[in-house]
Amino acid sequence: MLAVTEKQILDDLNGYEFEELMVDVFRKMGYDDVKVSKKTGDKGRDIIMEGESGNVVVECKHQDKVGRPVVQKLHSAVSTFENCRKGIVATTGRLTNPAQEYADEVSGNGGEEIELVDGQDLREIGESIGLDLYSGKIEVICNESLGYPGQEEIKDRVTHELDDVENFTDNQIDSIDVEAAFIPSFCVDARIDSTFETSVGVISEVHERDKILFTAQRSGPSTMNEQVGGLVSQNLDGTREIDMDELGDEFSDAEIRRFGRTETEYQEWVVERERDRYSHTVRYTGDNNVTYTKECTPNKSDVEIRDVKPFYLPKIKSETSIKRYNYGYECYAAGNDILVDRNDLSQCVHCGSDQGTITFCENCGSLNCSSHIKTERLEKEPVCTGCAVTDQFFLKKKYFYTQQNRDEFQQIYQEMPLYKKPLENKPLTAGAILAILSVAIWMGLNAPLI
Numbered sequence: 001m002l003a004v005t006e007k008q009i010l011d012d013l014n015g016y017e018f019e020e021l022m023v024d025v026f027r028k029m030g031y032d033d034v035k036v037s038k039k040t041g042d043k044g045r046d047i048i049m050e051g052e053s054g055n056v057v058v059e060c061k062h063q064d065k066v067g068r069p070v071v072q073k074l075h076s077a078v079s080t081f082e083n084c085r086k087g088i089v090a091t092t093g094r095l096t097n098p099a100q101e102y103a104d105e106v107s108g109n110g111g112e113e114i115e116l117v118d119g120q121d122l123r124e125i126g127e128s129i130g131l132d133l134y135s136g137k138i139e140v141i142c143n144e145s146l147g148y149p150g151q152e153e154i155k156d157r158v159t160h161e162l163d164d165v166e167n168f169t170d171n172q173i174d175s176i177d178v179e180a181a182f183i184p185s186f187c188v189d190a191r192i193d194s195t196f197e198t199s200v201g202v203i204s205e206v207h208e209r210d211k212i213l214f215t216a217q218r219s220g221p222s223t224m225n226e227q228v229g230g231l232v233s234q235n236l237d238g239t240r241e242i243d244m245d246e247l248g249d250e251f252s253d254a255e256i257r258r259f260g261r262t263e264t265e266y267q268e269w270v271v272e273r274e275r276d277r278y279s280h281t282v283r284y285t286g287d288n289n290v291t292y293t294k295e296c297t298p299n300k301s302d303v304e305i306r307d308v309k310p311f312y313l314p315k316i317k318s319e320t321s322i323k324r325y326n327y328g329y330e331c332y333a334a335g336n337d338i339l340v341d342r343n344d345l346s347q348c349v350h351c352g353s354d355q356g357t358i359t360f361c362e363n364c365g366s367l368n369c370s371s372h373i374k375t376e377r378l379e380k381e382p383v384c385t386g387c388a389v390t391d392q393f394f395l396k397k398k399y400f401y402t403q404q405n406r407d408e409f410q411q412i413y414q415e416m417p418l419y420k421k422p423l424e425n426k427p428l429t430a431g432a433i434l435a436i437l438s439v440a441i442w443m444g445l446n447a448p449l450i
């Protein structure tokens with residue numbers, strides 16, 4: 001079974017459930033005696049626990065924004081609670097600037113300490129203790145993926161890739177491991193309507209409609225290249241829900257990467273990208289017959305986001321083990337289409353060439369181009385230059401599976417009749433015969449006529 005961490009969507013919890021979850025989080029972080037306690041003189045509850053320097057009071061807020069009053073209230077709780085110098089405000093959303101400033105002020109003067117944990121911090125804490133905590137308040141939560149092939153189909157493709165390899169049969173494959181990674185992605189439909197005017201009137205206009213496809217990883221959004229974009233846009237209508245149980249049965253491992261930012265942040269990125277894209281320089285002549293140049297950049301309000309669709313782009317990675325070698329085969333998937341991104345199964349392990357015939361070396365499991373495969377002298381089977389044991393016979397390098405084979409052939413060579421030995425170096429022998437013939441012909445031509 002696969003080790004996919006169950007994702008915990010904080011948005012699905014109510015306030016009480018969020019507190020219970022935080023009790024678990026703090027326990028895993030190493031705090032002692034963590035418990036939920038009823039607040040005195042208040043309807044709410046707090047988490048009380050033991051830290052390194054005494055008691056800690058925690059205020060949990062399952063909301064979009066936490067302001068200064070919450071932090072202030074916690075500060076006074078810390079001041080009055082026995083043996084307590086530290087308080088934590090934990091929220092699934094964000095903290096306002098005044099809340100942040102207040103906490104900094106209090107913590108700065110060497111007395112009590114107020115720590116603020118927002119949705120972003122919570123995600124990082126979660127990761128450090130093995131919990132996948134998602135908050136829709138700080139990042140996109142999505143469960144839709146483009147269709148993807150199962151591992152049996154990938155295995156078929158892998159074996160099919162090996163069909164044309166010389167000296168190879170499928171039963172040489174030791175194992176094929178198939179993993180899936182789901183890459184957070186977006187399709188955004190944007191419209192740009194910009195008109196640039198000066199005293200002479202309209203000098204330029206932009207009226208465009210774009211479909212922007214990008215991956216949305218934590219390091220930031222990045223536009224899909226043409227090939228991936230093409231694959232995706234043809235199959236965008238066929239999304240399906242990701243089923244964790246099914247993934248566990250289907251692949252040896254599956255990773256669902258995180259979006260990392262909110263939809264609004266991604267939209268802002270698209271607006272800036274479009275403004276950049278349609279920035280241009282215009283030359284025009286003024287009423288005074290002077291030529292001017294003007295930088296025309298669309299305003300933010302010129303870019304209208306019409307449709308936003310988050311989804312996952314599946315990337316399937318397989319590794320085929322054959323003797324001493326592991327071969328990668330990776331592809332992006334969308335519905336019934338795939339785009340191969342890496343294919344070690346069609347190239348030489350020594351030089352990377354995928355030209356001409358590829359031949360399998362049964363001795364080590366390598367795939368080889370014609371210049372990296374030789375004939376084993378003793379057994380007359382293919383052997384690669386990478387694993388062969390070599391020796392010189394009649395000035396010619398010969399290749400062997402093992403030292404044992406080489407020794408055996410050395411014996412045979414020694415016992416060979418003398419006239420047979422030059423055949424171990426055919427080009428040299430042929431050359432020598434040619435040389436003798438040339439001399440004979442030359443002598444014939446130059447022989448005296450009498």
Ligand SMILES: [Zn+2]
Pocket residue numbers: 348349350351352353368369370371372
């Ligand atoms: Zn090669």
Ligand SMILES: [Zn+2]
Pocket residue numbers: 361362363364365366383384385386387388
């Ligand atoms: Zn080999």
